[in-house]
Amino acid sequence: MSNRLNTTPNDLRAFWMPFTANRQFKKEPRLFVGAKDMHYTTHDGRQVLDATAGLWCVNAGHCRPKITEAIREQAGELDYAPAFQLGHPKAFELANRLVNIAPDGLNHVLYTNSGSESVDTALKVALAYHRVKGDGSRFRLIGRERGYHGVNFGGISVGGIVANRKMFGTLLTGVDHMPHTHQPGKNAFTRGEPEHGGDLASELERIVTLHDASTIAAVIVEPVAGSTGVLIPPKGYLQKLRDICTKHGILLIFDEVITGFGRMGTPFAAQYYGVTPDIMTTAKGLTNGVIPMGAVLVSSEIHDAFMSGPEHMIEFFHGYTYSGNPIAAAAGLATLETYKEEGLFDRARDMAPYWEDGLHSLKDLPNVIDIRNIGTIGAIELDPIAGEPTKRAFSAFLKAYENGLLIRTTGDIIAMSPPLIAEKHHIDEIFGKLREILKSNI
Ligand SMILES: Cc1ncc(COP(=O)(O)O)c(C=O)c1O
Numbered sequence: 001m002s003n004r005l006n007t008t009p010n011d012l013r014a015f016w017m018p019f020t021a022n023r024q025f026k027k028e029p030r031l032f033v034g035a036k037d038m039h040y041t042t043h044d045g046r047q048v049l050d051a052t053a054g055l056w057c058v059n060a061g062h063c064r065p066k067i068t069e070a071i072r073e074q075a076g077e078l079d080y081a082p083a084f085q086l087g088h089p090k091a092f093e094l095a096n097r098l099v100n101i102a103p104d105g106l107n108h109v110l111y112t113n114s115g116s117e118s119v120d121t122a123l124k125v126a127l128a129y130h131r132v133k134g135d136g137s138r139f140r141l142i143g144r145e146r147g148y149h150g151v152n153f154g155g156i157s158v159g160g161i162v163a164n165r166k167m168f169g170t171l172l173t174g175v176d177h178m179p180h181t182h183q184p185g186k187n188a189f190t191r192g193e194p195e196h197g198g199d200l201a202s203e204l205e206r207i208v209t210l211h212d213a214s215t216i217a218a219v220i221v222e223p224v225a226g227s228t229g230v231l232i233p234p235k236g237y238l239q240k241l242r243d244i245c246t247k248h249g250i251l252l253i254f255d256e257v258i259t260g261f262g263r264m265g266t267p268f269a270a271q272y273y274g275v276t277p278d279i280m281t282t283a284k285g286l287t288n289g290v291i292p293m294g295a296v297l298v299s300s301e302i303h304d305a306f307m308s309g310p311e312h313m314i315e316f317f318h319g320y321t322y323s324g325n326p327i328a329a330a331a332g333l334a335t336l337e338t339y340k341e342e343g344l345f346d347r348a349r350d351m352a353p354y355w356e357d358g359l360h361s362l363k364d365l366p367n368v369i370d371i372r373n374i375g376t377i378g379a380i381e382l383d384p385i386a387g388e389p390t391k392r393a394f395s396a397f398l399k400a401y402e403n404g405l406l407i408r409t410t411g412d413i414i415a416m417s418p419p420l421i422a423e424k425h426h427i428d429e430i431f432g433k434l435r436e437i438l439k440s441n442i
Pocket of ligand 1: 256
């Protein structure tokens with residue numbers, strides 16, 4: 001008898017699923033076979049309302065015609081063009097469109113295929129920038145506790161989620177972490193930006209004093225920490241980080257993989273907070289999640305520092321086979337066009353107060369210990385079951401799925417971020433269903 005796995009299409013064993021309880025899943029599979037606008041269709045023919053925009057990425061809603069058509073057309077016209085020493089028009093066009101909606105000064109774009117690659121690209125740009133300027137002693141990278149910057153080695157090194165780091169050896173050296181900003185004792189149930197904790201940014205000064213500014217290349221943070229369970233920056237915090245970085249010649253990187261493309265009611269969180277980083281990482285909503293693609297935006301100062309030496313020489317030894325892939329670029333252009341035509345960023349801004357009210361109406365339900373929101377992002381933190389962390393939220397996730405609602409959980413926190421096309425009745429349905437689930441002894 002062969003010991004090979006059965007290879008019939010409905011055998012679930014071969015696919016080792018990412019960030020998934022594989023054994024639980026394979027006993028009770030949850031498969032999506034279709035999607036349209038705000039809903040998924042499950043393999044057993046049910047409709048599931050998407051309260052998470054897939055995985056924080058389907059900002060324009062599912063299977064939008066303009067995007068689908070652009071991909072179809074591009075696949076028939078130019079499927080692939082080599083990314084090194086050659087190009088194709090749409091990659092340039094998309095870069096220009098991105099720069100147009102980005103914060104002032106972020107004028108150049110490097111393409112990647114995911115958020116994780118965007119982060120590692122950004123960290124490499126930061127290190128190399130100091131080196132080309134003759135400041136190669138700046139090798140340290142500073143992240144933050146509870147930060148999520150994807151799963152590649154750079155990202156997990158500056159990231160601060162223990163489970164994502166502890167298995168993987170020494171990671172990058174020369175990394176330090178600022179404290180996270182979660183202060184539930186002072187800020188629980190705050191609507192929008194917390195009052196307390198802005199002073200935590202001064203911890204960066206302490207780290208700078210410890211290592212000396214001359215050794216620090218960059219600081220990376222998510223403007224709103226998403227994957228750890230939605231931690232909103234306290235008032236004044238991001239501006240203070242900006243000031244400290246500027247003062248010490250340290251680059252500030254905003255990881256906008258979640259907060260980009262309208263999630264905050266502005267193109268990027270940088271504009272929402274009025275704080276401009278030197279480098280910004282994006283992915284997810286760039287192509288509405290439809291085709292893998294990321295983009296790193298950098299300031300002219302950074303870009304221009306590399307543009308020296310003989311003109312036939314490559315200026316930056318970095319890139320991916322699929323950087324600016326034609327089909328991804330077509331998807332990106334159609335996505336940006338859809339956001340613009342339908343005014344989806346403004347729509348998200350206008351919907352945010354309704355979202356906030358609905359979310360906070362769940363405040364008095366059993367086991368709810370905190371609720372947080374900003375833009376159209378929301379989180380409900382649950383009291384963990386003693387001795388069984390994560391189980392309460394996971395039960396809520398399973399119940400929601402059975403009841404036709406897709407939520408996301410991380411630890412004992414429910415996180416949500418619906419597509420920006422959500423109508424008020426969708427928001428009512430999300431919180432109506434959640435209310436019933438949270439009332440039912442999970
Ligand atoms: C802030 C942030 N950075 C990076 C990533 C990694 O993106 P990807 O899963 O596309 O590699 C994520 C994913 O959720 C993220 O939220």
